[in-house]
Amino acid sequence: MNLRIFVPRDAGAVAVGADEVALALEQAASKRGVAIDIVRTGSRGLYWLEPMVEVATAQGRVAFGPLTAAEAAAVLDAIVTDGPHPLRLGVTEQIPWLKRQTRLTFARCGVVDPRSIEDYRAHQGYQGLERALELGSDAILAEVTASGLRGRGGAGFPTGIKWKTVAQTRADRKYIVCNADEGDSGTFADRMIMEGDPFVVIEGMTIAAIAVGASKGYIYIRSEYPHAVAAMNAAILSARRAGFLGGSSRSFDLEVRVGAGAYVCGEETSLLESLEGRRGIVRAKPPLPAHKGLFGRPTVINNVLSFAAIPFILAGGAKAYAEFGMGRSRGTMPIQLAGNIRHGGLFETAFGVTLGELVDDIGGGTLTGRPVRAVQVGGPLGAYFPRALFETPFDYEAFAARDGLIGHGGIAVFDDSVDMIRQARFAMEFCAIESCGKCTPCRIGSTRGVETIDKIRAGDRVAENIAVVEDLCNTMKFGSLCALGGFTPYPVMSALRHFREDFDPARTRLEAAE
């Protein structure tokens, strides 16, 4: 039998040489007359080990990594002879970093061939849909509500309630929209699952369609993710061919739409405007998208990870999901460890793990080996946390209580070389670049924020200008229509509150003089 070797096609693995490794393995195999089948999978999410290849053995899959093309031949020899190799990591599932996780949403990612619907079905795929079809709308809604699932895009709104609102709204047509705009720095879970297990997103959206009575769905993917666009398009085609989408037997069909480089289009109403072919200007609410969404029709709009959690909830039952977690944060969260970090990647675990465990223990501290000084949680609108707050459990309410947010679950780690006044400035600058322009506090306030922070950096009337920044933040927080203007104060104010010394004129002047 041919040796089965698994090499990720995930963009993160490809960016560090996975394609070259796959090619080198092919060449080494043909030179040696060894018959191999290379299966291109998603990533397991252990990014410091990418490109990580696996081989099927009697003990299960055995992993090697991080590989370079130059080492591929030697690794192939070790595989064929079952001999030792310095890059041999042992049985993949036993790697502690993976073994410690609770992979409900990401159970198949990195395991299956994302282009094969047969492989998906061989790994419990479409069992959630099967049960959903038996249950019918009301019981599906009850399951999703009982699971306690909250939107994974950032706001944490209960998914069951959102769906129920759409189900109860009468209309000639309804839509399901998947928010795959994933603009937050430090996040990549949506990208990974679309590339590594696209059918789970399709299945989740299909279940939503049955629950609310929708006929058409859109997946809005940011243009920075061409690999994810290709993976989703391929999966939609094969789901159609297999009779799971479109056609006459099922009335639900899906289409991918590509964004065009606007961060604000991740905001749900801006995204709907963009899907309708317009500028991504945020809409005032009400009306809610659940009542009047895409083309004025009732619309379920959820994050990729929210939809991807649904098949497990239906197949395994709401209770199996809700058993994990703490407080009002039920189930698991695919947490993304990023930035200056030794063991960066995708760590799916029950809510409740502390920030310190995630950064120091699981993440292994910084890649540079210097002390961790700050971590930004939840993307560009999330707060910077100092070490003093590392006991905070990963939970929506606990982060809110500390003037932060978990957002889409990204954690960007910074070492002690970070200059927090620069980070505060960047937050304002980013808001100015990306503002949709509808509200003055966001559009003008952010630009004024940049100017004022520049004055502080220059040592110009520091105390007064810090007060101006605080004032601007207050105005943005309360006078903005959406969370771009409304939450930019989080990174700015947290930098001021927890890292005040970086706003000290003596220090900034010293640096300017260097």
Added chain:
Amino acid sequence: MTPASEPWDTARGAEIIAEHADLEGATLVILHALQEAFGYVPEPAIPMIASALNLSRAEVHGVFTFYHDFRREPAGRHVLKLCRAEACQAAGGDALVARAEAKLGIGIGNTTADNLTTLEPIYCLGLCATAPSAMLDGRLVGRLDEARIDALVAEAQR
């Protein structure tokens, strides 16, 4: 190298527009398709889109200018995008951006005088666990360091 773009041609433009005009909310799809074919969105295409979709010129122009992706003019022969977002900053990305700017003799957001290289900022490529990250003509590169950025810049100048 970026796939060679076709020169603007009204009939070809009209054909591309017609191909997508029946989709719901087709404007972005059409703008993407035009840019894919011509390397930018040629000015004469704007009124053509407007009439195909029954919109005003101003509306289409507004959409075109709202999104960072769409170009008014052709880019350089190579487009090098460097991530400027927080996770890449944490991994030392800013210094690498400065290095690329110095080597190319342009600020980010500009094209070299010989029209070979356009250097652009990008805000997150979703490669934040192997930061800092870049994209050269659609090819992704992670774990950037000085040697890798130098190689990318050299490639982008060919």
